[in-house]
Amino acid sequence: MDSKVNRQWRLATRPVGFINESDFEWREETVPTPGEGEILVRNIFLSLDPAIRGWVSEVKSYIPPVAIGEVMRGITIGVVEQSHHADFQAGDIVLGILGWQDYAVSNGAGLTRLPKDPSLPLTVHLGLFGIIGPTAYFGLLDVGKPKAGETLVVSAAAGAVGSLVGQIGKIKGCRVVGIVGTDEKCNWIKETLGFDAAINYRDESVRKHLRKHCPDGIDVFFDNVGGEILDAVLGLINVRARIVICGMISLYNITEPVPGPYNFSSILTQRARAEGFIILDYMNRFQEAYEDLGRWLAEGKIQYRVDVVDGLENAPGAINKLFEGTNKGKLIVKVSEEPSF
């Protein structure tokens, strides 16, 4: 990387269906200069998340869409290279939303300084900490409210969030069934993560296998997928079931309106609760999640994996791995080299 150039991906057009590289424009600009009260950050890692598909569409959502011509929005970890800000020093590692680019100038708003702990890779702050861990933690515990002995079903269960949800469910004493898209993922969540059962939705009738693996019905469903999987689960929920709507990845690339679940009426007959969940509402409580997650990690009770793609130039091509289900763990783009500490 030439340090005098700030490489960027800017949004060129609103994607229709799956994201194409041609939806972005590659720009090479001069590195900006921080003013008084500002810092210059060099991005090291860029997080690729399913939510990105929503950010580039015009539909009303929980956050304004990325404007055409704007640097693409993305969560990043970077190192402070220059500081004219009392709270930051050169060499500080920061987590923020500095976008798909090499460098960004920031006034510090929305940035979190990360601890320099040589025993943990920096990517943990995108894979387990950052927003992923709190999403699993608060979504499951605050919205899903699982009780020991209940049956928890998780969709996209080998994904960054889903794999943590299932493991937290096990810690809380639930029977945990994961729905995934490959046999490799089935094996990983069962053998390595300790799920009680796994269903490969591409090979098996989800409804039939859910019925087999959830003999006492379903009490909590943590849904990242929506669509037919949600429908199959709704057909098997127990009275007072809780459905945590954390994502609807099956719908993010649709180009026509699609109907909601045919079994929607189960919400009435089972007095169930379906509740949407956006982690941004929990920003002020992240520390609670980090304390439990850090302890569980240290105790060997939870595991996570990251899938690192090398090079900012590959970001647009990599993002569809999330929708095809070919990523293995939290998808991260390596933008530049880590400093040693």
Place this chain on the structure above:
Amino acid sequence: MDSKVNRQWRLATRPVGFINESDFEWREETVPTPGEGEILVRNIFLSLDPAIRGWVSEVKSYIPPVAIGEVMRGITIGVVEQSHHADFQAGDIVLGILGWQDYAVSNGAGLTRLPKDPSLPLTVHLGLFGIIGPTAYFGLLDVGKPKAGETLVVSAAAGAVGSLVGQIGKIKGCRVVGIVGTDEKCNWIKETLGFDAAINYRDESVRKHLRKHCPDGIDVFFDNVGGEILDAVLGLINVRARIVICGMISLYNITEPVPGPYNFSSILTQRARAEGFIILDYMNRFQEAYEDLGRWLAEGKIQYRVDVVDGLENAPGAINKLFEGTNKGKLIVKVSEEPSF
């Protein structure tokens, strides 16, 4: 009515689509004799409720279906004619589920003795008290949790439950918008009940008129209807909206599976909550509702109306009034004469 005959409607076959009189069999049996610990009740009024459509279908629900050959299930008010039970005397008025028939023998389980208050018609116990009032009261206040200044939308707003929901919403300081099926009902809920606005879904674009009448979006939706009306509302809900799923009358007569709401994803983006509600879960708290409802009635703050159909023989024909929306108020069948007290 010949007092020696117990006329009955028994379920003959499971209805397909709308209920037909031919789905029931008319029987004339001898009046049963109560044994030790039992009472004989003569039914006076029979309540017809949309939930009946669910009771005669085989689909898994919150209550077992009425069996073929069984006396049709229905909520009734009757008078005790003979008692061999310590807790009941001849002449007592009782509310229970004694079915579509003239007479029933009961051991008293599930029966509530009603006060003999000459200032209130007996039908109040099916129209405002009984289960209708508590359904509106707990569904709105416990599940919907409206706050003063919020916008509440009610579907089937001139119905027995909906008309109370809207009036309770006004008492709690909400802006209340009702969706109904005739201009007469629009006028009634606005002019007589004090709703802020009314939409006739047969004449007007629900979505367009909701947008007009809910300039600040929708915070609480009390839904008795489901289907397209729910979909229109979901497109306009605010962050943290609450959707009380109390009924889905638009779906009760369907013969093919129908999709859920196209705007289901609003539950995620708006972090909304959709929760099913069945009044049977609140049986032990009815007194709370009756106290407030009775006080509001006495203070003139709430009104209700009943639509009384004369004669048990007309029950099967009357029930579709609920699904056609041609009833004006709580639909009740008069089975026999009231005693005077």
